[in-house]
Each structure stands twice: as C-alpha cells, then as structure tokens.
Amino acid sequence: MSGRTFRQRRQRQRQHELAPNVKGRPSQDKEWVALREWCTAQGMPKSKLTLAYFPDTFRGMMATRNIEADEEMIRVPEHMLMTASKVRREVLARASDNGLAQSSAWRLSEHQALVYWTYDQRSKLGLSVWDTYVNTLPRDFSSVPLYVLSGTEPASSLSVNTDAEKWVAEHLPHSVLLKVTEQQERLFNDWTCTCEVLTKFNIESPVDWRRYVWAWLVVNTRCIHLGRHTTGNQQSAISSQPSSAVFQPISDRDSMALAPMLDLLNHNCQARVSTYFDTGRRQFVIKTLRRYCKGEEAFISYGPHDNGFMLAEYGFALAENPHCALELDCKVEMWISTVKANLNTRRARATIKSTDVDALVDVLKQHGLWGDFTLFSGSAELPYRLQAAMYLVFAAMKPGAGIKGVISQWERWQRGENTSVSEEVDLAVKNWVSRTCSEVAEHSSKLLDNIQAKQNDDARGSECLDPFLVHCIRLIWTTINKIAIESTSL
Numbered sequence: 001m002s003g004r005t006f007r008q009r010r011q012r013q014r015q016h017e018l019a020p021n022v023k024g025r026p027s028q029d030k031e032w033v034a035l036r037e038w039c040t041a042q043g044m045p046k047s048k049l050t051l052a053y054f055p056d057t058f059r060g061m062m063a064t065r066n067i068e069a070d071e072e073m074i075r076v077p078e079h080m081l082m083t084a085s086k087v088r089r090e091v092l093a094r095a096s097d098n099g100l101a102q103s104s105a106w107r108l109s110e111h112q113a114l115v116y117w118t119y120d121q122r123s124k125l126g127l128s129v130w131d132t133y134v135n136t137l138p139r140d141f142s143s144v145p146l147y148v149l150s151g152t153e154p155a156s157s158l159s160v161n162t163d164a165e166k167w168v169a170e171h172l173p174h175s176v177l178l179k180v181t182e183q184q185e186r187l188f189n190d191w192t193c194t195c196e197v198l199t200k201f202n203i204e205s206p207v208d209w210r211r212y213v214w215a216w217l218v219v220n221t222r223c224i225h226l227g228r229h230t231t232g233n234q235q236s237a238i239s240s241q242p243s244s245a246v247f248q249p250i251s252d253r254d255s256m257a258l259a260p261m262l263d264l265l266n267h268n269c270q271a272r273v274s275t276y277f278d279t280g281r282r283q284f285v286i287k288t289l290r291r292y293c294k295g296e297e298a299f300i301s302y303g304p305h306d307n308g309f310m311l312a313e314y315g316f317a318l319a320e321n322p323h324c325a326l327e328l329d330c331k332v333e334m335w336i337s338t339v340k341a342n343l344n345t346r347r348a349r350a351t352i353k354s355t356d357v358d359a360l361v362d363v364l365k366q367h368g369l370w371g372d373f374t375l376f377s378g379s380a381e382l383p384y385r386l387q388a389a390m391y392l393v394f395a396a397m398k399p400g401a402g403i404k405g406v407i408s409q410w411e412r413w414q415r416g417e418n419t420s421v422s423e424e425v426d427l428a429v430k431n432w433v434s435r436t437c438s439e440v441a442e443h444s445s446k447l448l449d450n451i452q453a454k455q456n457d458d459a460r461g462s463e464c465l466d467p468f469l470v471h472c473i474r475l476i477w478t479t480i481n482k483i484a485i486e487s488t489s490l
Contacts, residue, residue: 023295024052024062031136038132039080039260045283047074049298051264060266060297067292073273076259078282081224082130083254084110087117095201105200110256111219112190116198118258119206119215133260141217142466144315145172145180146187150213156188157181164464167454171447171473173480175327176308183312187216221314222263223256224284262286267314268299269322307476317472325374326483331436332373332389336361339393352396356403360392363407367414375437375487377479382433382490388414390429391421398424430490437487444481448474 032051040046052062067073088106108116121134128134141147148168151159158181160169169177191212195205206212262284272289292298302310306324307317340354364370373386382390391413396406413421451474458467 024054024060024297026062027051027053027059034132035136035260042080043077044080044261045075047072049074049261052297054297057266057297059264060299061261061264063292063294063296063298066294067288067298069289069291071288073286073288073298074261075278075281075283075285076262078284081257081259081284082114082117083257084108084113085253087113090117091198091201091203094203105197107197108194109190110254111223112194114219114223114256114258115190115212115215116194116206118218119208119212122211122215136260136264137218137222140214141221141315143311143469143472144217144221145176145312145469146183147213147217147315148465148469149180150184150187150209152210154188154191154209156185158184167465168469168473171451171477173308173327173476174330176312176476179309179312183220187213190216219258222258224259224262226255226257259284265298265300267302267310269301269304269318271299271301273300307472307479311469311472311476315469315472317475319475321479324479324483325376326437326440326480326487328373328375328386328436329371331440332386335432335436336393339397351399351401352403356396357393359403360396360407363410364389364392369414375483375490377483377486379487379490382429386433387429390432391425394425394428394432395422397428398422433490434488437484437490441481441484441488444477444484447477448481451477 027050029051036050048063048065048067049061050064051059053059054062088108092106118134118137121128121130125131125134145168149158149160149165151161158165158169160166172180191206191209198205265286274287274289276285276287277283278285286300288298302314304323305313307321308327310321311317336357340357343352343354343357361370367388369385369388371385373389374383375386376383388410392406392410395401395410396403451470454465454470455467455474458465458470
C-alpha cells in the first residue's frame, strides 16, 4: 500500500467517525466484476453481498439488501473450493504422465500443497480456469511483517539487512518478533519439503523465493479452516462466542480450503456466524446470527486474538480490540534467569540453589501454569497465572525457606486449601509487577516517539515501508503503553 493510499484510507476513516451512518460504496473494479461473473458462470448461487469500499475497513462485503439474523449470507459450491486433496490428484495425474505416479511419495501437508498450487497458478496466469480468482488476490503483503523480513533468497532466519528490515525488526514487540521468526522457519521448511517432493515426481519445483513467500501468505491469510469431520447436514452453530467461519469438511482428508468470495469477508470481533455443509446441494453455507441492514458491511471473526497476532498473521491491527493484552513472558523468563545468576554468585548465603529454581519452573509446567503471563486493560487484580508463578518463586526466595515445603504449601494454595499468602511475598510480587510495568511503559513511550518520527519522515516523501504497517505497529505499542501504565498500580 502506498503512502497516498494509506492517507486516503485514514481520511475516509476520519469521515466515518464524523458520520457514523455512512454506508459502503459498491466496487466497480474490473477484477471484482470479472470475479462476480466468473462465480456466476461456475454456478455459485446469488447472495445479498457485493464488494464495496468502506470508510474504516477500506474494502469488504456489503449487504445489498437487509440480511436477517439466522439468514444465509453466502453459499459456495464444493467444486469452487480448492483443497489439498484436489492439488494431490492434479500433481499425481501430471506425475503419471511422466511415468512416476507414486502416491506414497506424496508428503506435502495441506498448507504446503495449497501454497504450491497458488504459486503454480501465479506462474501460469492466462492458462488456468482459476485465473479470474487469482487476479483478485493481493499483489503483495507489505503490511505483513514476514513479507518484509523474509528476504530475497531462501533462508530459515529472518533478513535484517536493509534499513527497512532493521526498522521493522527493532520496533516489533518481542512476542510478535518471535512469532514472525517461527513463521520464517516454517516458510523455509515448507519450501524445502515442496522442492523435495516435486523433484521425486519430476515436476518443476518453485524457483522464485519471493513468489513463494507471496503464495505462502495467500494461504496463511485467506484460507478457510474446515474444522472437524461431521456427517449429514450437521450444523456448527456458534451462539455464545464470535466465530471464524469454521466449516465442516467434505471428507476426513481436507481441513482447509481456498474459497473465492469467502476470503473477501473482513474480520470483526463481534461477528457471529454458524456454518454447515449442505450435503444435498454440495455447498458450504455461512449463516449470520445477527442482522445486517442494506449498505452495512457483513463480517466474520478470525477469532479472539490480540493485535500482535493479527498483525503477524493477517497484516492489520484494530484501533478497538477487546482482546489486546500486555504479554510478560519474556520479562518473567529474564527475571528467572537473573535470579539463577544471582544465586550462582552468592551460593554460600543462598537458601536455595539455581537448580531449585528450575525445579519450581517444572512444577509450574506440570500444573499448566508456565507461560501466557498476560495483563489486560481494566483488570482490577493480577491474573491468576502470573500470581501463581510469582507466589511460588518469591516464597522460595524467603530466608530459611525449604524448597519441598514451599512447593507443598503452594500446591495447597493452588488447590484452595490454603488461601493465605504472606504479606512479604504479596508485596514482593506487587513491587515486581509495578517495576516491570513502569519499565515497559517507559520503553513503549520511547518507541512511540520513534514511530511518530518515522511517520513524519514518511509524510515528507522519504518512506520505504508500507505506512499501514508502521501505523499498525504504533497501534500495538499504544495499547501496550496504556496497559502498562494501568498495571503499575495493581
């Protein structure tokens, strides 16, 4: 996305904030018109949805007429869903022509198979029945951190060589950078496995790393997860929690698919849908559980995720996200390492040894209480997982404490048999949280200043990054700063 496009989007968003009744503007893009005609020719039933431009979400699916609660929004025929089993059959057929049809040699996962298919379709535009659909896919994913940091050549580690790459790596929260690092490892592994399998079938392997990164992100950001296998016309009714249009598969083999039209539905935390497979018509159906008026944007939910997850997986962040949290896993791990280092240097005076700290961590893992140390906006007290970890370690650090006795007492507290915690330990935990959150607040404030400077430079025409990516990173740090400041007084 160019800086001009981003500024236009922000201008439309400001207009929307001033005029909340603004409806969507139907799209007349030639790619959309062609897709609509192609879907009709392929036998997709008509729906009350059309592609439109909106002030806040930019582009999404708009209700052309009122859609009532419990009414179907869209149906997609089975033959218009691209799944890994279809890719497998296609590859085996081509291998058979080469005299190498060995199904036992097929070792690609669903994700790998769909990425290869997407890569292959992009390579032969103009020669496939899927051309119209492929032409509607994003040209790039410049607001997805992995797209920026994946480099120009195949590698298992992130690329941080250019100024743009360094800036993104330095300004992503630690938890997000870890996730992107894991994505890069999976990306490289998928590339390697795909090349090995296709070589066995004497089929040309991917050679363009950047195109493969693009195809990988198409599948990662736009695939429909089909869910568990069911029989008959069973519905997956989701009534109490927002859902991500999780469908029931046709067979045990496929659990995900690329689906024209469905991937144009945007995310909203409050969206609620139910889905099922119509075995009579062989069609997937999305049914809304809330009403949409004519002109409104219709949504699905990608799940209850914070902005760090949304940015890493989908390339966007929400200004109002009820699932945002401050993750302290890295801070807790660093603190544990510091405690162990201090014990090693003061062993003669220490009650416990550094190996005892490892034993305490093992106890937390055994109880399923290690990790996911998060603080949420508006919380009146420390979350239980953080309390449990802090109480155990701080209790063991008290002079004269015995490791076995501390663990036994903590387990009674954890079971609710002993609800009391010494004032000394309770104060130590609160001081640690307050001090840590103060550090996070100070660090995030400095980063926000740096990001503001970056946005000012980009506004003057010196941009080298997608401004929307910079905007999303700023949103994440703004939320982190807010939660950290609130949590200093817990």
